[in-house]
Amino acid sequence: MTERKHGFATRSIHAGQPADPLTGAVNVPIYLSSTFAQEEIGKNKGYDYSRAENPTRDALEANLASLEGGTSAHVFGSGMAAIMAMVTMLRTGDHVICGANVYGGTPRLFNEIVSRYGIEFSYVDTADPEKVRRAIRPTTRLVHIETPTNPLMMLTDIRAVADVCHERGVEMAVDNTFMSPYFQRPIELGADLVMHSTTKFLNGHSDGLGGVVVGTKPEHKETFAFVQKSTGGILSPFECWLVLRGVKTLALRMERHDANGRRVAEFLDGHSKISKVHYPGLASHPQHELAKRQMSGFGSMLSFETGSQTNANALLKRVKLCTLGESLGGVETLISHPASMTHAFLSAEERARLGITDGLVRISVGIEDIGDLLEDLDQALGAI
């Protein structure tokens, strides 16, 4: 078995997955079984029904808890289902502070569904920890942040916000989807909970949805296991296996994502048709110093300004290797137009306030050969 002292790549391959005791299989079997035979009343091998527990899911959860440095992990059918699981910690009258520029589905869930149950939400620019401090009320239970933000790649100082939260006895959750635990480890910086859409870098191959909540306290373990069993929004054994398989190459993939991300950012930054590149790895990024301190790499998410929707569309129509599509974190390079795609649900005024212009294009840089990616972007920029 792996131990905490082992390095990240070792744990990503071995944590939670010793060779199968029955056959020696080096991969955790996909336990496609809803129920498990019991020996006598009250006696089983630790499993009775797969909504409550499943061996493939257990392996993935042990693995992800190890990678994030948490004490428990629970996986759900999507990233949104994982956020919904965190919400079940709240009661009527509770207040939540959420980052002002988090994944669009998060405020949609909070405002359109969860607020019906008498839970209140404030949206705060968490890049300034003082704004978080001022927004805390006696009823505040949770601060939920995302860093870097989508698509403008603004950072929040996790440690500073965690300190503010803990002074006031509030729990802090970080959506770590954009960096993965390979480059950013919020629990080491003071976060109480980490969640991911495993759909993105953790699975890494754009072939399955999933979500995880990683906890740090005994009550997290108990609560989220109970939520899995009681609400049922669990990840299937097959998709657990896909994530287990994806995570084995996380370290390698993230290294390559990062190397390619830096090259694409530099290329665009030096291109005459691009007025601005948002990437924490560029010295021109306003929080470059924080990025160097808080993250061990800069990753492969970036956005850039083409000047107009017409320019953006000309580029997006012309790319051949980069795929125009939503989502991120897969091995293939995905390119998108936030104003009409991921952020279309916002009004034009709200987008303008956040700085999401009609000319903004976002890339999730994949792990293809960098020369091919740069050539594709270069020829596509010729359309502007």
Ligand SMILES: *Cc1c(COP(=O)(O)O)cnc(C)c1O
């Ligand atoms: C995609 C995403 C989500 C939602 O995850 P799904 O798996 O699509 O439900 C949440 N947060 C971030 C940062 C995301 O990128």
